């Protein structure tokens with residue numbers, strides 16, 4: 001069966017459930033705050049609780065691969081189950097893996113995250129273009145073929161990112177602006193929202209670059225990093241409608257109660273909806 005492109009599925013999910021991505025970031029400190037051990041059983045309970053509480057109501061869940069990788073193969077098994085369970089409950093899954101390598105190796109990452117036959121097959125994956133945008137070609141091509149999405153780091157939410165991303169070329173335009181232009185080319189001709197997105201931190205204030213990429217803008221940094229939904233119009237301006245606001249710790253700290261997680265997510269979804277309108 002032909003899968004709808006990721007951009008169309010994302011737009012439909014945000015229209016139906018509100019524009020919110022909740023990150024699944026099982027920090028050791030969060031496991032402890034939930035009364036769980038920092039071990040594989042704690043990881044499994046934490047992850048299952050978040051998926052069970054939220055996958056039937058938020059548009060997007062975004063597992064942070066690093067926090068599963070730290071437990072080795074058993075952590076990856078928990079991640080696989082979370083991806084499958086979240087998707088079958090109706091949430092889209094963005095695998096936050098931030099992979100970036102030479103093209104031939106990117107083909108391996110593409111097979112891992114966007115091939116529908118992979119155990120970690122997700123709706124979309126985050127990638128780093130800082131080995132050159134062209135190095136992403138294998139993941140862009142496989143994602144397009146499979147109806148998956150790709151989110152390319154453009155302007156990240158951390159202050160250190162500017163050293164690389166704001167560096168300018170001889171014509172005065174920044175590295176990030178060049179990445180955004182590449183993304184816009186990938187989305188040219190897409191009907192509705194394109195399937196290649198950019199990561200642009202909600203923490204950045206006025207970004208001063210063209211965000212008209214005809215694709216989704218994943219906006220981490222809301223909550224623990226200091227941004228709020230009210231910052232979205234300031235940062236994204238006319239592109240606000242395409243923003244996927246992302247919150248991890250500020251929702252997760254309301255667990256382990258399912259009601260606590262749901263209430264926190266519902267509040268953010270409502271505030272983000274008001275901010276993007």
Ligand SMILES: O=c1ccn([C@@H]2O[C@H](COP(=O)(O)O)[C@@H](O)[C@H]2O)c(=O)[nH]1
Nearest residue numbers: 023064156157220221224225247248249
């Ligand atoms: O620019 C970026 C890109 C990705 N992230 C990731 O998002 C979450 C943020 O977690 P919070 O708890 O809401 O701060 C985390 O997984 C980061 O790796 C980002 O923060 N900034």
